[in-house]
């Protein structure tokens with residue numbers, strides 16, 4: 001399975017608002033496979049389509065324990081299509097984040113402690129639910145990518 005180069009700071013694709021996914025066909029499936037392979041190769045816990053130059057609203061959330069977040073849950077990587085934030089907790093929490101598109105930077109970012117989110121899977125089935133902890137943080141980080149926002153525009 002192919003991997004793709006990761007766009008880094010300065011690449012215009014990172015600053016565009018990505019377009020909703022409307023066709024749930026096997027090219028979407030192939031895109032998600034390329035996204036997954038690229039994230040795994042880069043040892044990420046998430047990745048958004050614009051980071052491989054595709055301005056479409058889908059990303060992957062793949063929390064796993066890591067040195068910075070040792071108690072992060074280990075989860076099956078989740079492909080989220082047309083994700084949206086329905087509501088966020090009034091409590092915010094700041095924590096250091098990295099970004100595959102902002103190499104070498106670790107910045108403290110404030111995020112909702114939990115979020116109510118909705119999304120679709122690769123077949124177009126709709127889901128909604130509450131995400132919290134590190135998974136909520138990854139979701140918010142990746143959703144920013146779909147709206148053309150990187151860490152550098154978020155730093156508090």
Ligand SMILES: O=C(O)C[C@@H](Cc1ccccc1)[C@H](O)SCc1ccccc1
Pocket residue numbers: 043044045046047048066068069096097098099100101137138141142145
């Ligand atoms: O650039 C990305 O979207 C991948 C981000 C995901 C992330 C979201 C929230 C908090 C930290 C990272 C990472 O750069 S993936 C690399 C990584 C892995 C484990 C912990 C921190 C950073």
Ligand SMILES: [Zn+2]
Pocket residue numbers: 098099100101141145
């Ligand atoms: Zn990022």
